[in-house]
Amino acid sequence: MSTLHLVNKSPFEKDAFDSCLRHALPGSAVLLIEDGIYGALQGTAPGDCFGQATELQRYVLVEDLRARGFGAEHLVVGVQVIDYEGFVDLAVAHELVQSWL
């Protein structure tokens, strides 16, 4: 059973991002939304962790990325940028959706 993990907290503020990466099983997906997008930025320690988590499918929601002044060019390698339509597709593709609130 595959899981889509949703992280909406900045890793610089809360530990939801760290908890998620520690618990997510290989093959599951992690989507960063809202302030969660700060976890995928280049040149940061959380970004390095996210970039190295190659056993996970990693995504960032583009609307929330752009709303915070960033673009795909600011993200670590291996992260896919998706929109709300892609978010819906991920929720369909995974039997469980876990929000790390």
Next chain:
Amino acid sequence: MQFALLVNEGPYQHQAADSAWHFARAALAKGHGISRVFFYHDGVYNGTRLGVVPQDERHIPERWALLAKEHDVDLVICVAAAQRRGILDAAESRRHGKGADNLAEGFRIGGLGQLIESGIEADRLLVFGD
């Protein structure tokens, strides 16, 4: 596929209500259904009809109501969370002798049973909160 959403935060304070609404719209546009949106904790503030929003700003309660009307979405406000925060429909207002009610059109008062039911019956339950 049928989605159910749980919204735990109020409008204009946290992005959760916006994220949930955008997700709902995207899902409906792709031909999926939103069977229910359950508003819990401060999320019940999404259901007030007394909010007055500047004309150039999004009106979150009205946006939910419109979505419900157009796509037959069940908008349920948790009764216990709502009563604590002064969100009452006409029946609850009478029952508690309050003399006024403020639940927006398109919303209804329900209980945690509806949340559990959504968890069982919907294909996916997504939680938006803080």
